[in-house]
Amino acid sequence: MKNYSVRTDLALEEKERFASDNVEVQGVVLEEEYDEENEIRLTRVVIETENGAKIMGKPTGIYLTLESPDLALEVEENSRVLQERICDCIRELIFHKISCEDGKELKILFVGLGNRAVTPDALGPYVADHLEVNRHIVKEYGKYAMRTEQLIVLSAIVPGVMGQTGMETAEIVRGIVYETKPDLILAVDALAARNSRRLNRTIQIADTGIHPGSGVGNYRNAMTEESLGVPVIGIGVPTVVDAATIVNDTMENFITALEQSQALRSTGEILRSYSPAEKYEFVKELISPHLNGMFVTPKDVDEMVHQISHTIAASLNLLFSDINAGESE
Structure with a gap:
């Protein structure tokens, strides 16, 4: 087990790796439920202790994983139930990290991670394209222009990658946090999976932040509450798998x-x-050495990533409209 390093961003797959070797990880809890009618599987991995975090190689926190064959379908064909389940998972982690009082503005910064020029890595920027941002409207006309007492003030940024900007993504986001002072960050990124059947049909939502590039070995500065000063919820979909x-x-x-x-x-x-x-x-x-660093993606990844970005954006817009309508807990 010492040299067994599976390249994956999914906490679920890390837990499965130990289960396959009949190793019980203390301090890590796994719960699973399956909606047979809608073919949606929800797996909850909770890393409760520092020892569990060390063994799993991931920070303590909650990792929610939804698996559905409908994730990459067009939004019109997509199951409304799937969008609502994604919405519910994100809502749960938001209100787990922060409290939202009646009448209080909740300022959220969306960060679309990735490289728009590389399709398997373009999920974050694509989701940002379809979000209904409103911070500029609220700043110009006030929150009552949105005709609601409870208000999500949403802004979005697509910071690009270090090869384009010469800056770490975390450095850019830290500057935006300093200027705009959001209550919470939602970050979307493409991930790497261990199991090829999870490509483009799995979404992981975690309250531990996000580590850009970790699944493919490009370790960048982490975007976490410790590094940015505000809670960070990471949302990711595996679009590539290790050639091995x-x-x-x-x-x-x-x-x-x-x-x-x-x-x-x-x-x-x-x-x-x-x-x-x-x-x-x-x-x-x-x-090795010819294929050891290669990552593989489906041939129709361009269409899949576009559709998945629509699905995630629809789920987020649904969540924000629900909260603005006073349906938060």
């Missing part, structure tokens, strides 16, 4: 085929006796 994962999944299918062959069953049983960690490290050795 593809080969490893193929190897699993190959082992299954060997086990079904009378002549080669013993070979399959030998390979099956390896732990997931051993098989993954073996695959990495086989494909």
